Amino acid sequence: MSLKEIRKFTAVQLAEKIKQKEVSVLEALQATLEQINQVEASLNSYVTVEAEGAMQQAAEVQKKIDSGELQSPLAGVPVAIKDNMCTEGLLTTCSSKILENFVPTYTAEAVLNLRQAGAVILGKTNMDEFAMGSTTETSAFGITRNPWNLEHVPGGSSGGSCAAVAAQECFYALGSDTGGSIRQPSSFCGVTGLKPTYGTVSRYGLIAYGSSLDQIGPVAKDVTDCAAILEAITSYDKKDSTSLNRRDTDFTSALKRDVTGMKIGIPRDYFGEGLEKEIKEAVLAAAKTLEKQGAIVEEFDLSLAEYAIPAYYVIACAEASSNLARFDGVKYGYRSKEYEGLHHMYKKSRSQGFGPEVKRRIMLGSFVLSSGYYDAYYLKALRTKALIKQAFDQAFEVYDVILGPAAPTTAPVIGKSLQDPLKMYLGDIYTVSVNLAGLPGISVPCGLDGKGLPIGLQLIGDCFQEKKIIQAAYTFEQTRERQLSPVAENGEAGLKRQPREQEEKV
Amino acid sequence: MSKEYETVIGLEVHVELATKTKIFCGCSTAFGGAPNTHTCPVCTGMPGSLPVLNKKVVEYAMAVGLATNCSITQYGKFDRKNYFYPDNPQNYQISQLYLPICRNGSVEIETSDGKKTIGIHEIHMEEDAGKLIHDEWEECSLVDYNRSGVPLIEIVSEPDMRSAQEVIAYLEKLRMMIQYLGVSDCKLNEGSMRADVNLSVREAGSIQLGTRTEMKNLNSFKAIARAIENEKNRQIDLLEEGKNIIQETRRWDDIKEYSYAMRSKEDAQDYRYFPEPDLVPLVISDAWIAKMKEGQPEFRTEKMERYKQQYGLPDYDAEIITGSKYLADFFEAATELCQKPKKVSNWLMGETMRLLKEREMEPEEIQFSPANLAKLIALTEEGSINSTVAKEVFEKIFDEDIDPDSYVKEHGLKTVNDEGELRSVIEQVLKENPKSVEDYRNGKEKAIGFLVGQTMKAMKGKANPGMVNQVLKELLAREVFG
Numbered sequence: 001m002s003l004k005e006i007r008k009f010t011a012v013q014l015a016e017k018i019k020q021k022e023v024s025v026l027e028a029l030q031a032t033l034e035q036i037n038q039v040e041a042s043l044n045s046y047v048t049v050e051a052e053g054a055m056q057q058a059a060e061v062q063k064k065i066d067s068g069e070l071q072s073p074l075a076g077v078p079v080a081i082k083d084n085m086c087t088e089g090l091l092t093t094c095s096s097k098i099l100e101n102f103v104p105t106y107t108a109e110a111v112l113n114l115r116q117a118g119a120v121i122l123g124k125t126n127m128d129e130f131a132m133g134s135t136t137e138t139s140a141f142g143i144t145r146n147p148w149n150l151e152h153v154p155g156g157s158s159g160g161s162c163a164a165v166a167a168q169e170c171f172y173a174l175g176s177d178t179g180g181s182i183r184q185p186s187s188f189c190g191v192t193g194l195k196p197t198y199g200t201v202s203r204y205g206l207i208a209y210g211s212s213l214d215q216i217g218p219v220a221k222d223v224t225d226c227a228a229i230l231e232a233i234t235s236y237d238k239k240d241s242t243s244l245n246r247r248d249t250d251f252t253s254a255l256k257r258d259v260t261g262m263k264i265g266i267p268r269d270y271f272g273e274g275l276e277k278e279i280k281e282a283v284l285a286a287a288k289t290l291e292k293q294g295a296i297v298e299e300f301d302l303s304l305a306e307y308a309i310p311a312y313y314v315i316a317c318a319e320a321s322s323n324l325a326r327f328d329g330v331k332y333g334y335r336s337k338e339y340e341g342l343h344h345m346y347k348k349s350r351s352q353g354f355g356p357e358v359k360r361r362i363m364l365g366s367f368v369l370s371s372g373y374y375d376a377y378y379l380k381a382l383r384t385k386a387l388i389k390q391a392f393d394q395a396f397e398v399y400d401v402i403l404g405p406a407a408p409t410t411a412p413v414i415g416k417s418l419q420d421p422l423k424m425y426l427g428d429i430y431t432v433s434v435n436l437a438g439l440p441g442i443s444v445p446c447g448l449d450g451k452g453l454p455i456g457l458q459l460i461g462d463c464f465q466e467k468k469i470i471q472a473a474y475t476f477e478q479t480r481e482r483q484l485s486p487v488a489e490n491g492e493a494g495l496k497r498q499p500r501e502q503e504e505k506v
Numbered sequence: 507m508s509k510e511y512e513t514v515i516g517l518e519v520h521v522e523l524a525t526k527t528k529i530f531c532g533c534s535t536a537f538g539g540a541p542n543t544h545t546c547p548v549c550t551g552m553p554g555s556l557p558v559l560n561k562k563v564v565e566y567a568m569a570v571g572l573a574t575n576c577s578i579t580q581y582g583k584f585d586r587k588n589y590f591y592p593d594n595p596q597n598y599q600i601s602q603l604y605l606p607i608c609r610n611g612s613v614e615i616e617t618s619d620g621k622k623t624i625g626i627h628e629i630h631m632e633e634d635a636g637k638l639i640h641d642e643w644e645e646c647s648l649v650d651y652n653r654s655g656v657p658l659i660e661i662v663s664e665p666d667m668r669s670a671q672e673v674i675a676y677l678e679k680l681r682m683m684i685q686y687l688g689v690s691d692c693k694l695n696e697g698s699m700r701a702d703v704n705l706s707v708r709e710a711g712s713i714q715l716g717t718r719t720e721m722k723n724l725n726s727f728k729a730i731a732r733a734i735e736n737e738k739n740r741q742i743d744l745l746e747e748g749k750n751i752i753q754e755t756r757r758w759d760d761i762k763e764y765s766y767a768m769r770s771k772e773d774a775q776d777y778r779y780f781p782e783p784d785l786v787p788l789v790i791s792d793a794w795i796a797k798m799k800e801g802q803p804e805f806r807t808e809k810m811e812r813y814k815q816q817y818g819l820p821d822y823d824a825e826i827i828t829g830s831k832y833l834a835d836f837f838e839a840a841t842e843l844c845q846k847p848k849k850v851s852n853w854l855m856g857e858t859m860r861l862l863k864e865r866e867m868e869p870e871e872i873q874f875s876p877a878n879l880a881k882l883i884a885l886t887e888e889g890s891i892n893s894t895v896a897k898e899v900f901e902k903i904f905d906e907d908i909d910p911d912s913y914v915k916e917h918g919l920k921t922v923n924d925e926g927e928l929r930s931v932i933e934q935v936l937k938e939n940p941k942s943v944e945d946y947r948n949g950k951e952k953a954i955g956f957l958v959g960q961t962m963k964a965m966k967g968k969a970n971p972g973m974v975n976q977v978l979k980e981l982l983a984r985e986v987f988g
Contacts, residue, residue, distance in 0.1 A: 211783035325597035369778035
């Protein structure tokens with residue numbers, strides 16, 4: 001079997017081939033390394049590729065598979081990890097200069113779970129600095145390009161993970177989602193990404209952005225992979241006080257092509273101003289497809305959608321301003337070369353170590369927590385969060401699944417978004433309320449726009465109802481062909497940049 | 507001083523809890539490890555690490571709350587207090603601001619003016635910081651995170667105290683209660699109990715409170731008393747001069763007996779408190795509270811009564827010994843071993859107290875084991891050593907916790923009960939001191955004291971004093987009449 005053929009497999013398919021001894025773990029690894037070799041210089045999906053370490057792991061995993069010790073449905077499959085999850089002995093930067101030299105002394109629980117399942121970790125993926133951004137352009141280690149069109153961003157903040165999966169630089173990846181950071185780039189890169197119910201995957205070892213919103217989740221080639229990966233990374237972890245002891249974690253049991261009688265609600269609020277027409281059409285067409293498969297589809301008013309973004313940015317930034325205080329040049333990470341005294345060392349190290357978007361959010365967060373403003377901003381945002389949860393609770397009394405777009409646009413052109421941060425924040429409109437309410441959400445590809453850029457369909461479930469969204473997403477997925485990015489389809493040849501579109505003339 | 511002034515004092519007392527592990531991780535709280543050996547990703551603020559609350563800390567805080575008549579907050583939370591300092595690895599401290607675990611309690615104190623109730627505003631849980639070491643030679647600062655994450659409670663009183671005497675009585679009461687609970691050893695000099703004094707003065711009869719200052723770095727009861735006196739006078743002097751008192755934090759220098767301003771209210775940091783998102787709300791059930799109430803230990807009054815009943819101790823002994831939980835535990839342990847409660851009590855109340863005073867130590871700092879005291883008592887009871895030797899040996903036990911059996915053996919301190927040997931020594935003494943013998947003969951009975959002393963000296967203190975007296979008198983009589 002050629003390496004190119006191997007790369008076409010999904011993670012679950014590949015594990016099966018490895019189990020059947022049709023493909024070795026080393027071949028699977030070589031398949032990804034070959035692709036990395038061909039396209040990484042153009043895409044920059046990774047901050048760190050650890051080929052040597054991955055070779056060693058591959059040999060160990062192969063032994064365990066051969067001895068029958070490892071039976072997991074993901075055994076032997078190469079995976080990429082977002083660079084905000086700690087990996088012992090392996091550089092973990094959060095794509096920030098302030099952690100440019102940080103090598104953790106321990107491994108994140110979710111990553112340990114993957115290793116238990118026989119994953120081969122081949123590297124750490126690029127991201128927006130400290131997961132703050134929607135484009136992966138705020139990384140201190142260069143932008144990542146979208147494998148569908150190199151002139152476009154992959155989305156963010158898990159842009160590196162999503163681009164790597166879309167470009168077949170790995171078979172699947174872990175991302176993290178604080179306000180849409182798995183679902184939005186999955187949508188932009190035409191891959192499938194799932195954000196689990198808050199507390200499902202341990203946050204131990206995930207470098208925090210907004211602690212009460214952060215959740216690790218899978219980025220994969222299809223829904224089946226997503227379910228299998230989620231099953232592998234889910235665990236009750238006593239080291240994480242917010243971790244939940246769930247018993248309904250047999251997510252792969254929901255991989256059934258059946259939505260008969262499933263009630264799907266479409267919030268009218270999600271189809272208003274700002275939504276690109278092609279996306280609206282593709283998402284509504286997807287709803288029609290599910291209806292044809294037997295689902296009952298209705299429109300309804302979710303309400304409060306417009307308050308989600310301000311509430312999200314207040315809460316996430318407040319928590320971030322405190323979470324990022326530990327990066328001070330004292331214990332690890334970047335320290336300014338020249339300084340006089342402690343205060344100056346803090347100031348210079350942090351001024352030089354953090355990028356502009358991170359500074360903006362630290363300042364915003366510090367402001368909303370300062371005395372005199374706490375009630376007006378932070379407390380109000382917490383109340384809004386509770387009201388949004390209530391609105392969802394009411395909706396889920398009626399509907400099994402809520403359906404909408406993952407993002408109002410397809411992937412923007414590189415360089416456009418950061419010019420207007422507020423506008424960029426508004427792009428999170430369909431994703432942030434899911435984090436505020438702690439709900440699970442999945443983004444599945446549902447078509448391409450006129451520019452050939454992927455469109456994502458978002459399915460949202462009630463807390464602990466991952467299985468419902470997996471079943472709906474799986475059913476939808478079964479009705480269509482999986483589309484590959486040009487880079488995945490043609491490797492190096494697919495990298496050819498498409499001519500920049502002509503700017504609109506006034 | 508033309509006007510009468512009243513001093514108003516409230517205390518913030520930090521108590522380090524004696525849990526085996528830290529408040530948010532499994533690291534040891536043991537004192538004195540090599541720097542940064544009792545640490546993990548959590549208590550060194552490593553990226554991605556998360557806190558998990560130690561249940562024992564909650565129970566200890568509840569125990570203190572129940573003993574001080576507080577109401578227990580059944581839906582509580584932790585909050586982050588944000589400030590930058592290198593001893594604080596996350597640059598925030600996890601504490602409790604909005605929903606502390608205990609509120610609205612009280613403690614009854616007794617001073618020469620009688621009984622008084624001091625209100626407890628709240629008790630909250632928080633984590634301790636690490637320790638900075640400034641290396642003068644290398645011109646750098648190093649940080650040791652062994653103490654980072656050691657659990658603390660902060661007991662905040664109402665401004666109900668009016669004098670240093672009341673403050674000391676309150677602190678002693680708190681300390682004893684906490685020691686009885688086994689929640690902390692409360693050593694002021696080692697910092698396991700620290701008190702900050704909030705003090706203001708006002709004209710007698712005034713209802714309004716004056717501007718207060720907060721005094722830090724008070725490492726002993728004596729320092730607290732001196733600092734209160736000093737600060738009270740400083741504030742009164744300012745008012746007498748028509749000046750204003752500035753709300754500020756001051757640091758006490760006990761050697762210079764002087765305080766200086768650390769920071770004023772204007773420079774006070776904005777700690778940007780907000781609920782700790784990494785911890786879930788702390789829910790305390792009725793059943794848990796009931797269980798804690800049931801488990802409260804025997805406090806001083808009950809213990810005193812029991813000592814009188816069970817061991818037959820006199821009132822005075824029982825009161826002194828139960829005055830310190832440590833002393834009481836020591837007493838029970840030693841008595842258990844030697845079954846001589848009154849003897850144990852005598853050693854504790856006599857020599858132990860004398861040496862503690864001489865060495866300027868608290869009972870909690872006693873280093874020797876109950877077993878060695880019990881052995882010493884056994885040696886005296888069987889007449890193996892005399893009381894002079896016993897005191898000498900005891901001092902060795904007190905300072906070095908030596909084993910009295912082997913010490914007595916090694917140093918040949920056993921009482922000599924061989925009359926023949928004694929007799930020949932005394933005959934020699936009489937021969938060498940004819941003057942004293944003559945004095946005695948001439949009716950100066952006191953001269954025998956000198957002869958006893960000379961005999962003991964010759965015997966290197968090992969003689970049985972009763973026997974010396976008896977033989978000496980016998981021989982002197984023989985000289986006279988023989």
